[in-house]
Amino acid sequence: MTAAEKQDAIVERIHALGDCFEQYSYLLLLAGRHPSLPEALRTEKNIVRGCQSLVWVIVRREDGVLRVQADSDTLIIKGVLSLLTEIADGAPCAEIAALPFDLFDRLDLGLVFESTRLTGIRSIWDTIRAAALEG
Amino acid sequence: MKNEFPLLREDFPILNEPIHGHPLVYLDNAATTQMPRAVARAMGEQLFTANGNVHRGLHTLSLRATSALERARETVRTFLGAETAEEIVFTSGTTASVNRIADAFAAGELGPGDRVIATEMEHHSNFVPWQQACLRSGAEFVTAPVLGNGELDLPRLTALLDGGARLLALTWVSNVTGTVNPVRELIRLAHEKGVPVFLDAAQAMRHFRVDVRELDCDFLAFSGHKLMGPTGIGVLYGKIDWLERLPAVTFGGGMVEHVSPESSRFDKPPLKFEAGTPNYIGAVGLAAAMDYLNGIGLDRIAARERSLIETCEELLRAIPQVHILGSPGERAGALSFVMDGTHPADAALLLDSLGFAVRSGHLCAQPLLRRFGLDAVVRVSPAFYNTPEELEALARALERIITLGKRA
Numbered sequence: 001m002t003a004a005e006k007q008d009a010i011v012e013r014i015h016a017l018g019d020c021f022e023q024y025s026y027l028l029l030l031a032g033r034h035p036s037l038p039e040a041l042r043t044e045k046n047i048v049r050g051c052q053s054l055v056w057v058i059v060r061r062e063d064g065v066l067r068v069q070a071d072s073d074t075l076i077i078k079g080v081l082s083l084l085t086e087i088a089d090g091a092p093c094a095e096i097a098a099l100p101f102d103l104f105d106r107l108d109l110g111l112v113f114e115s116t117r118l119t120g121i122r123s124i125w126d127t128i129r130a131a132a133l134e135g
Numbered sequence: 136m137k138n139e140f141p142l143l144r145e146d147f148p149i150l151n152e153p154i155h156g157h158p159l160v161y162l163d164n165a166a167t168t169q170m171p172r173a174v175a176r177a178m179g180e181q182l183f184t185a186n187g188n189v190h191r192g193l194h195t196l197s198l199r200a201t202s203a204l205e206r207a208r209e210t211v212r213t214f215l216g217a218e219t220a221e222e223i224v225f226t227s228g229t230t231a232s233v234n235r236i237a238d239a240f241a242a243g244e245l246g247p248g249d250r251v252i253a254t255e256m257e258h259h260s261n262f263v264p265w266q267q268a269c270l271r272s273g274a275e276f277v278t279a280p281v282l283g284n285g286e287l288d289l290p291r292l293t294a295l296l297d298g299g300a301r302l303l304a305l306t307w308v309s310n311v312t313g314t315v316n317p318v319r320e321l322i323r324l325a326h327e328k329g330v331p332v333f334l335d336a337a338q339a340m341r342h343f344r345v346d347v348r349e350l351d352c353d354f355l356a357f358s359g360h361k362l363m364g365p366t367g368i369g370v371l372y373g374k375i376d377w378l379e380r381l382p383a384v385t386f387g388g389g390m391v392e393h394v395s396p397e398s399s400r401f402d403k404p405p406l407k408f409e410a411g412t413p414n415y416i417g418a419v420g421l422a423a424a425m426d427y428l429n430g431i432g433l434d435r436i437a438a439r440e441r442s443l444i445e446t447c448e449e450l451l452r453a454i455p456q457v458h459i460l461g462s463p464g465e466r467a468g469a470l471s472f473v474m475d476g477t478h479p480a481d482a483a484l485l486l487d488s489l490g491f492a493v494r495s496g497h498l499c500a501q502p503l504l505r506r507f508g509l510d511a512v513v514r515v516s517p518a519f520y521n522t523p524e525e526l527e528a529l530a531r532a533l534e535r536i537i538t539l540g541k542r543a
Contacts (some may be wrong), residue, residue, distance in 0.1 A: 019155060019156055021488040050445040076485075129458055
């Protein structure tokens with residue numbers, strides 16, 4: 001599946017859920033399954049600024065493919081990170097660089113997508129995309 | 136008397152606003168309260184019939200606006216029990232009120248060897264301005280510690296009042312734990328040592344009948360939007376002797392008697408501290424809010440809110456995964472808690488998705504949260520228009536969230 005197809009699939013999956021509470025519950029479920037970063041990687045250097053919660057993101061390039069690890073101290077945001085990882089981890093850098101990232105414009109997840117939080121989440125995506133554009 | 140508090144909800148149209156398909160349960164009143172129709176109406180009338188810049192204008196609208204502003208000042212004076220209207224300065228809110236006096240102290244009262252004391256439970260707005268005033272003037276800034284039960288350590292605070300203390304910055308009610316401080320006793324103690332007291336009443340205004348003469352505080356500050364008024368208007372009360380003695384710190388129109396290229400002579404208080412066009416529409420709104428509260432009865436509001444916060448504490452204590460901060464002898468208006476297995480931000484988001492408005496985060500009181508070894512909490516703060524049923528619903532929602540946390 002391409003990154004764009006993965007994004008479409010996520011939108012479809014979340015739309016199929018019920019109300020806002022159900023959608024948050026789903027993010028909590030994803031957070032529970034998402035691997036935590038070891039303490040040693042939860043460094044100041046890996047913190048993404050502009051988020052209300054603590055968010056750590058590590059992006060590497062391996063033979064033209066992105067490797068994304070991400071974690072947060074709050075579960076709902078960790079759930080969101082799990083979605084971003086699903087799209088970007090293992091994807092060819094060129095695909096991520098070219099992806100029109102509009103996941104949050106297409107979802108209606110209440111507060112997660114309101115102004116300040118949206119800015120924070122966008123800065124996480126920007127971090128991932130910047131790594132894809134490098135080189 | 137029959138309980139008509141549920142009927143009062145009709146005065147607040149926003150309480151009927153559905154949130155994510157659920158009825159709104161608004162429990163963030165320590166941050167801002169909702170506005171009754173009467174306040175919005177008063178501000179609308181002012182805007183549509185008497186809007187003109189205040190003071191010095193000779194046209195009718197300016198005169199109407201000026202008298203509305205001065206009537207509002209008189210309403211505030213009565214509400215606070217102040218001796219004269221000259222002691223009532225309009226500001227944009229509590230933060231501006233504190234900054235005004237902290238700046239004046241830095242400019243005219245503080246220097247090396249002096250000490251300003253703020254308690255560890257102050258909101259940042261009654262903490263940072265004093266800290267900065269000390270940094271600028273070379274005075275020492277010290278904090279008075281809080282005990283594990285959320286109360287002030289009174290013996291340690293008393294000891295700090297000795298030797299060089301020039302001001303005590305004290306909150307009446309903590310915006311985190313809801314702790315009610317023994318302000319009368321502390322003001323008396325401070326005065327015995329010759330230390331003036333700046334009382335932050337932002338969280339106290341709806342919970343107590345305020346009488347500044349009886350309190351004997353030197354300064355008192357609060358914001359309009361925490362007592363059903365609009366945002367952008369607040370009050371600085373200062374004893375007239377202090378307001379006359381302290382220097383003006385913001386300058387411009389509306390506060391000068393005479394200006395020449397060489398020097399300026401400033402108005403008397405309160406205008407001396409009100410440079411620029413004051414928020415007279417906001418002042419009208421604040422006065423209308425005070426009239427509204429007086430109409431219900433301040434003692435009845437206080438009793439209602441006391442009963443709601445007690446019910447809230449009882450309900451939350453019954454949930455084993457919920458841990459409430461502190462157990463002060465008297466709590467007013469707000470309580471904060473943490474939950475096993477659920478981050479405060481997650482709890483607040485999940486509650487919002489069910490229609491509950493609560494606050495999460497450091498609540499602009501990082502020193503106090505750090506005292507409890509925390510960096511974020513969830514805060515619940517009911518007002519008189521809330522109901523015990525809403526608090527029951529909150530407890531059930533928290534239980535639902537806890538179950539969810541376990542599943543994740």
